Amino acid sequence: MSALYEQPRVQDPTREPQxxxxxxxxxxxxxxxxxxxxxxxxxxxxxxxxxxxxxVLVGMAVExxxxxxxxxxxxxxxxSGAPASAPAVAAAAPQVDPQLAxxxxxxxxxxxxxxxxxxxxxxxxxSDTATPAHYQQLVQINQNLIAQGVTKIELTxxxxxxxxxxxxxxxxxxxxxxxxxxxxxxxxxxxxTNVYTLVQQNGSWIIQDxxxxxxxxxxxxxxxxxxxxxxxSAPAPVAPVAPVAPVSPNTQGTSHNWSGYAATSGSYTxxxxxxxxxxxxxxxxxxxxxxxxxxxxxxxRDLIQAxxxxxxxxxxxxxxxxxxxxxxxxxxxxxxxxxxGDSVTVSITQxxxxxxxxxxxxxxxxxxxxxxxxVHYASSLSSAEWVExxxxxxxxxxxxxxxxSVAFSGASAIQNGQTVNLNQVGAQPITMLNGxxxxxxxxxxxxxDGSSFSVxxxxxxxxxxxxxxxxxx
Numbered sequence: 290m291s292a293l294y295e296q297p298r299v300q301d302p303t304r305e306p307q308x309x310x311x312x313x314x315x316x317x318x319x320x321x322x323x324x325x326x327x328x329x330x331x332x333x334x335x336x337x338x339x340x341x342x343x344x345v346l347v348g349m350a351v352e353x354x355x356x357x358x359x360x361x362x363x364x365x366x367x368x369s370g371a372p373a374s375a376p377a378v379a380a381a382a383p384q385v386d387p388q389l390a391x392x393x394x395x396x397x398x399x400x401x402x403x404x405x406x407x408x409x410x411x412x413x414x415x416s417d418t419a420t421p422a423h424y425q426q427l428v429q430i431n432q433n434l435i436a437q438g439v440t441k442i443e444l445t446x447x448x449x450x451x452x453x454x455x456x457x458x459x460x461x462x463x464x465x466x467x468x469x470x471x472x473x474x475x476x477x478x479x480x481x482t483n484v485y486t487l488v489q490q491n492g493s494w495i496i497q498d499x500x501x502x503x504x505x506x507x508x509x510x511x512x513x514x515x516x517x518x519x520x521x522s523a524p525a526p527v528a529p530v531a532p533v534a535p536v537s538p539n540t541q542g543t544s545h546n547w548s549g550y551a552a553t554s555g556s557y558t559x560x561x562x563x564x565x566x567x568x569x570x571x572x573x574x575x576x577x578x579x580x581x582x583x584x585x586x587x588x589x590r591d592l593i594q595a596x597x598x599x600x601x602x603x604x605x606x607x608x609x610x611x612x613x614x615x616x617x618x619x620x621x622x623x624x625x626x627x628x629x630g631d632s633v634t635v636s637i638t639q640x641x642x643x644x645x646x647x648x649x650x651x652x653x654x655x656x657x658x659x660x661x662x663x664v665h666y667a668s669s670l671s672s673a674e675w676v677e678x679x680x681x682x683x684x685x686x687x688x689x690x691x692x693x694s695v696a697f698s699g700a701s702a703i704q705n706g707q708t709v710n711l712n713q714v715g716a717q718p719i720t721m722l723n724g725x726x727x728x729x730x731x732x733x734x735x736x737x738d739g740s741s742f743s744v745x746x747x748x749x750x751x752x753x754x755x756x757x758x759x760x761x762x
Contacts, residue, residue, distance in 0.1 A: 388454055388494075392461050395494045396485055400444050400465070406431055407442050420488065420497045438472040445629075446480070457489040474626040479606045480571045545754045546686050548721035548730035548744050549676040551587050552702060552714040557673040558639040559703030560584055563654070564695050566597055566609060568629040573691030575603030576751055579612075579678040580695055582635050587672035592616045593664075595635050595649045597627050598680070601690040613649050615666045625651050625660040634699065639668075673702040673714065677730055677744040679721065679751070688751035689721070689729055696743040710739035718742075724752035 399418040406414045412428045419427060434442070450462030466480040486498040542551075562582040581596025595613040602608075609627050614620035627633055632654040640646040640663065647668075650661040675697050679689040702714050712735055721730040727749040733742050 388459075389452055391494050392452060392454075392459055392487055393449055395487065395496065396449075396461060396463055397447065399496055400447070403427065403431070404442055404444065407434065407439065410435065418495055420490070420495055423497055423499070439469055440472050441470040443468045443470075443628075445478075450482070459487045459494065461485045461487065468628045470626050470628075473622065474610065474624045475622070476609045476626050476628045477606065478569075478609070478629055481605065542717060542719045543722050544719050545722055545724075546679045546681065547674075547676050547719050548678075549674065549697070549732055550700070550711055550716040550718055550735075550742060551672055551674045551676070552704070552711075552716040553587050553672045554715050555704040556670045557584050557702050557704055558642070558670060558706070559637065559708070560673045560675075561634070561636040561699060561701050562675045562697050563632060563634040563699040564597075564697050566627050566629050566631045566633060567599055567692040567695050569599055569601045569607045570691040570693065571605050573601055573603070574688065574751075576601050576688040576690030577680050578690045578692045579676075579680050581674075581676055581678065582637060582700075583674045583676065584637055585668050585671055586616070586674065589669040589671045590616070591667065591669050591671075593637060593647060593649075593666050593668055594674075595623075595637055595651070597633055597635075599629075599690060599692060607690075611651055611660070613662070613664075615664065623651065623660050623662070625653060625658055626656070627653060631655040638703070639670075673704070673716075675700050675711075675716070675742075676719075677721070679729075679753075686753040688753065689746070690751075692746050694743050694745045696741070698741040700740045700742070711735045711742070712739035722754075723749050724754040725749075 395418055399415065402415045402418060406412050406427075412431055415427050415431075416424050444465060445468050446464075446466035448464045450464060452461040453459065461484075463483050463485065464480070465483055466478065469477045469479075471477075481501050484500050484502055485496055486500075487494045488497045489495075560582045564580050567578070567580075577598065577600050579596055579598045581594045583592055583594030586592030586594070593615045595611075597609065597611050600608040607629075609629065611623045611625040611627050611633070612620045613623055634652045634654060636648075636650045638648050638650075640648055645665050645667055647664050647666055648661060649664060650659070652659045677692070677695055679686050681687065700711050700716075701708055703709075704714050716735070718732045718734075720728050720732065723729045728747050729749050729751060730744050730746055732744050735742050
């Protein structure tokens with residue numbers, strides 16, 4: 290989605306191997322969080338946008354969620370033990386402490402009320418689960434969020450940790466993952482540890498305070514203490530994805546910034562693909578990944594492309610957005626919100642032979658939202674691509690984030706006027722290598738349907754290559 294380095298082409302397998310020197314890390318670091326935008330209840334802070342090709346760099350209870358629940362839907366089932374399916378099982382199941390259950394319920398209710406308060410801009414909804422002082426704190430937090438362009442907050446994961454009760458006071462720990470949507474359709478995800486202090490009032494538990502241990506106080510930025518940017522706090526880190534065996538190394542190309550499939554044997558006037566926005570590893574380091582479909586760029590210097598981008602700040606926070614790009618122009622964010630777990634379909638189609646007019650269409654299959662635009666672009670029509678990319682910054686290729694695996698489906702192209710799948714178009718796989726020529730992102734073989742594959746992130750370090758020049762691809 291930005292200038293490509295060194296290997297934008299599917300590499301000829303007869304070429305000599307590349308230099309295997311380990312390249313030093315490039316001078317890139319994730320941007321700071323953008324204050325003041327955190328609610329007390331673990332709403333994520335936003336990364337500062339950087340204009341580099343418009344690329345934004347940067348256990349006591351566990352919930353249960355019905356199968357098929359969307360990744361950004363509020364999780365509302367909060368359990369303290371396995372549900373009983375028969376009287377005999379229920380008799381053997383441990384009894385839940387009523388006080389513990391009440392504390393868990395009020396935390397869940399308070400989070401749901403803050404979500405609704407943002408949706409309706411009615412802070413009074415939060416008053417029944419907080420002390421008067423804490424309620425005023427929450428009112429100010431929500432005002433700050435709305436002033437920063439927040440339009441929606443969603444709790445996507447909630448798990449409880451240690452809870453202690455001492456008479457009419459209690460302390461409860463929870464691990465919460467939030468997704469925030471901004472007015473420009475950027476979304477942010479953050480996973481944090483929250484430590485709640487609760488007191489009894491008229492026989493019911495209410496929240497007196499909510500802190501995130503180890504976080505800097507935010508009073509210097511005009512926010513109450515405990516609302517600063519988050520640090521890693523997921524209850525269990527996610528291990529890197531194991532390498533996937535490459536397919537047919539005798540025919541597989543390599544690149545230092547692309548992984549996926551590309552086709553070059555015809556004239557292409559359309560390309561389509563569907564994928565799921567990845568869930569980034571909360572314990573992973575900072576990095577960026579872009580998933581897209583495009584036309585041109587393998588054997589030519591032109592490239593029209595569209596897709597989604599994920600950015601890990603390396604501190605439990607991540608950012609997501611949709612974009613289009615027509616080289617050599619910079620990429621542009623589009624007003625379609627995407628979040629981890631969302632299924633997204635993107636297509637690029639020429640409108641009339643030789644017209645130079647293209648329809649770029651997005652659909653978030655999970656939320657039902659769509660976006661499309663018509664652009665004018667002179668394309669060589671020389672190739673079609675379905676790619677996971679490590680984008681480029683001012684000093685070269687930036688580190689690839691730990692995206693786990695991205696599965697493509699419905700991959701097709703319009704070749705010489707006919708709609709064809711990956712097999713029919715003769716698409717060839719591309720493996721992304723790091724600076725030491727180790728596989729960094731590896732495509733699977735094409736599925737039996739001829740239109741699906743996946744790209745898996747390996748455990749190799751994201752050391753970019755040393756580059757002496759750049760060229761678009």
